[in-house]
Amino acid sequence: MLSGSKSTVSRVMNDTPNVDPQIVTRVRDAAARLGYRPSGTAQNLSRGRTGIVGVLVPDLANPLFATILKGISAEAETDGYRTLVADANEQPGEELRHLHELARQSDGLILCGPRMSTPDLAGLTELDVPIVIVNRKPAGSLFPSVTVDSREAVAELCRHLDAFGHTRLCYLSGPAHAAADAERWSALTSSIRSRTKLFRVPAGAMLDDGHAAAEAALATGATCLIGFNDLVALGAVARLQELGITVPDQISVAGFDDIVYARFTSPGLTTVAMPQTEFGQEAWRLLSPYLHARKTRRTRTLSAHLIIRGSTGPRQNSGARPGPAA
Amino acid sequence: MLSGSKSTVSRVMNDTPNVDPQIVTRVRDAAARLGYRPSGTAQNLSRGRTGIVGVLVPDLANPLFATILKGISAEAETDGYRTLVADANEQPGEELRHLHELARQSDGLILCGPRMSTPDLAGLTELDVPIVIVNRKPAGSLFPSVTVDSREAVAELCRHLDAFGHTRLCYLSGPAHAAADAERWSALTSSIRSRTKLFRVPAGAMLDDGHAAAEAALATGATCLIGFNDLVALGAVARLQELGITVPDQISVAGFDDIVYARFTSPGLTTVAMPQTEFGQEAWRLLSPYLHARKTRRTRTLSAHLIIRGSTGPRQNSGARPGPAA
DNA sequence: ATGAAAGCGCTAACAT
DNA sequence: ATGTTAGCGCTTTCAT
16 A cells, blocks of 8 residues: 555645655556645635635626736746636625625735725725726725826827817716726826817617717817727717718717727727736736735836727818718 | 723624614724724634635736626625636736635635646545536536527527628638637538638637637638637738738638627627626626525526627628728 | 534645 | 644534
8 A cells, every 4th residue: 555645745736845746647647547636715715825816807798807816816826826707797885795705715806997976995904815907096095006097198199089080079987986087087188188078878888878879079160079088989989980970071079998999990099008918917927926925015007008090090071970871 | 990801892893783882883983993894814714704806817918808707896896795716818827826725815715717637627526615617517517507598609600601602701710728619610600601611710818819820820811810719810901901901801700708898899890799797797696505404406597699780891802901000 | 593613625834 | 754642712512
């Protein structure tokens, strides 16, 4: 009988140095033969860590979040971590519930563009789990966060539009509790020239929202529509085209994020690009050290940049109006 | 000192009946006050289950898989399960590695459109974990699977195109190891009329792939391009428009899946729609009973259906050719 | 209705 | 270099 103790097996399975090579192979063989695989759960309990990071997103169907998630996964994977995903379906009320559950299964949490209230966010400290926030600066910087500074890029967008003669802009606003919505709106209001009128029409975060809001936006007489994000902008473009209105000839459209579709529609969408993959990478890099030791809480600010494509052009003199339906 | 044993606390936390209401509130209070939350890991070890389902996808950035994942999460959540996600980044070689790791952390696995070889797939039985496969029929039906029958919808597409006079079609093929690719191709070949010529140009699974393959497809003289999926089709449309070629006036385009963008581009994309959310739902419904008891291995076949939008139209007499660049 | 005790399958001192 | 012994923090018989 080849005795062999649990510890030895454990050492072999964990590639601990100082194990007799003979034993190593013997154990490996036996394991392979018996189809033995260490129980992750038992390892987790014993080690006091799960190797899992919980990620909360408002909506996985939004390519922005899918991309951020990919960034997190890729980076976390290099440290042997996996991602447990919770999709709140754009329902702020669901977020807390998800987080409480995620927290019990993971070593740390990454919140992508959380829609929950600031007090709720602050209350998360009680979870007593390392948390990193992406795309929203937590009040009082309670948590490390990776945010983006889009002021300069927005200012650039405004100059771009101004140069094209646009003096009536309409912002298709995002979900009520999206921090990015407030920031974008504020960046716009502080960037436009005094001669420029800025309207605001409620939309949402998805294609349908932009599609649905397009007509209301048109009614403001704006010559350029700016979507809360690219999905909203693209939804609006679709609606405009249905109405027989040509972009950018009759009306210009711009968005935020630079999701991959912005590049592949025609006309291409002018947009304030977010560093999507970096969001994910940086989020992990902030979280990772935090998992091992309570390190200093930091914040990382990335910067957005303007990408000009075909959806913005010179303002039409006569203002946009529906043409013959497509 | 209010004694209270571990067992009692456990009973309270698990809402076990037959506990003195007084004690219940006392324990609840104490827990709240101390911020006590049962360790998920310890529960997992003790209960012998993790409450986690591992999901493997080829690419989360593909809305098809994001949607399927959402379907799985939503359904699994109703049973108290969460999803651990692994994104193989369209690299078949990575899939096995991910699966082995996922298997150690989860109670069951759902593989979405796995690209790995059939033998590798068969070898998964050794993982000794309930597995359900989505969108690929496993050889020998080793695992329960949810697949789609798109033959009828493809036939319908072919009739639709034929009625428009298209007799030269070009299929922009998908990733080498995507089972869906072979199925779609085979459905096409067996559906076209004998007078119709079907070409095949290699593309891939993403927007860029369709974009890059468009010119080669044009060169075949085809009057209608059919993308492996909607992304490929839309990528091709983008390229065509760059070339000044109008869809559908000069050339028709169709795709597979019916991702949300297919509806919101202009022209809308004609496509063979996959039951995306159902894929996810059904996958969970197949897996769920399997987790508790080894039940009979079943298979569920959903059906695709054709959605006709603006990207397909009557064939142009003279054949497509680049116009003035946009 | 509650407590005591065993055990889930590992890891990590500690001893040898 | 390997074996022994305690836990990790719960759940769950089994007593009471």
